[in-house]
Amino acid sequence: MHIDSIKDGIVIDHITAGNAMRIYNLLGFDKLECSIAIIKNVGSKKMGKKDIIKIDSNIPINLEALGYIDPGITIDVIRDSVLVDKRSVDLPQTLHGVLKCKNPRCITSCEQELEQIFTLTDKENRVYRCMYCEAKA
Amino acid sequence: MRSLINILDLSVEEIDGLLNVADDIIADPKKYSEVCHGKKLATLFFEPSTRTRLSFEAAMYELGGNVLGFSDAGSSSATKGESVADTTKMVCCYADIIAMRHPKEGAPLVASMHSTVPVINAGDGGHNHPTQTLTDLLTIRRKKGKLSGFTIGFCGDLKFGRTVHSLIQALSRYENVKIVLISPEELKLPSYVKKDVLQKKGIEYVQTTDLEAVLPELDVLYMTRVQRERFLSEEEYIRLRDSYILTREKLVKNAKSDLTILHPLPRVNEISTDVDDDPRACYFEQALCGKFVRMALIMELLGIHLD
Structure with missing residues (x-):
């Protein structure tokens, strides 16, 4: 399968197979005007199978959200068809505006303008809790 | 600030x-x-x-x-x-x-x-409710002279009672505090408190439904109210509300002479008023603290x- 390489943009690589659409939706890529390629189930020596997303534009990427969904991801930044930066993401300590607290007793349930902030409280089990009410994400 | x-x-x-x-x-x-x-x-x-x-x-x-x-x-x-x-x-x-x-x-x-x-x-x-926890800690320290080396029983609604969760959290930072959890099955301490606080810090704890059986072991008894607003069914509320009623008779038969009885108040019927005159009843002194x-x-x- 052949997908054109991009000139200026971002490649989100090493996505766990099956996670590409979740990233696409959560990061709001459906609202972008530029070309986007979602490549699923690509063969990978390291991972067996992986997903890749190629975005033909230098848009800002929410690294916190990416790290939360899939901490093994790498991000390649392409300028004039040259790889100029390669970043890996880790499980973020805090998540801003990524998740919404589901606790109906939380202050964020009635004050919608408050920023939704979640904090990593248990790295081993990937547990995030709402900063305001401490409810589990 | x-x-x-x-x-x-x-x-x-x-x-x-x-x-x-x-x-x-x-x-x-x-x-x-x-x-x-x-x-x-x-x-x-x-x-x-x-x-x-x-x-x-x-x-x-x-x-x-x-x-x-x-x-x-x-x-x-x-x-x-x-x-x-x-x-x-x-x-x-x-x-x-x-x-x-x-x-x-x-x-x-x-x-x-x-x-x-x-x-x-x-x-x-x-x-x-951190100031309630400070209140509880002050009362225990004044009664026992220390915040370590004693057995405390929490009785009643351990599921929804925020004062219980906070006090367990606070006491988990002191040495050699043994915790006894007394509640009906439906109102047991949530597993996340057991996992995140008690097990994580290796604190000795026992769970039981029988208050009278464990009463002789306790140095402090923290009674709580079953809150009506937590239940959808009035029948269920009344059944659980009456699960544990501390009476003078139970105290005389089973409790240590220097037991400290606490309650964050208000009480409904979980502590019979005939306990109020017992020197072990410290809940009004707790309110003063x-x-x-x-x-x-x-x-x-x-x-x-x-x-």
Whole structure:
């Protein structure tokens, strides 16, 4: 399968197979005007199978959200068809505006303008809790 | 500028320091009677509370300060849709310290993020109530002379009772405290408290449904009320409400002579009134301790220290 390489943009690589659409939706890529390629189930020596997303534009990427969904991801930044930066993401300590607290007793349930902030409280089990009410994400 | 939102905001040393000041206030209240002269406490109570609000107000008056505020959301701008942040910014113009109770969990934290004066969480929904925990700790320390090396039984609603969760969290930082959890199956301590606090810190604990069987082992018994508002069915509420009723007869038969009986109040019927005259009943003294520990806290957050 052949997908054109991009000139200026971002490649989100090493996505766990099956996670590409979740990233696409959560990061709001459906609202972008530029070309986007979602490549699923690509063969990978390291991972067996992986997903890749190629975005033909230098848009800002929410690294916190990416790290939360899939901490093994790498991000390649392409300028004039040259790889100029390669970043890996880790499980973020805090998540801003990524998740919404589901606790109906939380202050964020009635004050919608408050920023939704979640904090990593248990790295081993990937547990995030709402900063305001401490409810589990 | 410092606020108190969660009991874990305070280190063990800071808690011990506050309890020392509270002890000194009890020993010599006159020394403290004017230390907050000219200072104002705003009590922002977005839901009704008798004990906590009166305790805060009495604390500030006994420090020589003044109090302003409201006692239910209906008499505040919240009914007009004002945010917690805006209410706080406005109140900061008039008061030196804020005590806030709010039905929404996290509201006092939001207030502290927008406040230029210290904010004390006076209870946010079923979440935190750190001044109740300080009250409980002061009472236990005054009765037992220490906060380590004793067995405490928590009895009643251990599922929804925020005072129980906070006190367990606070006691988990002291040495050799054994915990006995007494509740009906439906109201057992949530597994996350057991996992995140008790098991994580290797604290010895026992779960049982039989109060009388474990009563002889206890140095402290913390009774709680089964809250009607937590149940959908009135029948279920009444059945569980009557699960544990502490009577003088049970005490005489089973309890240690130096047992300390605590209750955050209000009680319904879980402690029979014939227990009130027993020297082991300390719940009204506990309410009094609440005032003294709040006095110590107000002073600390206002930066007032006496030699």
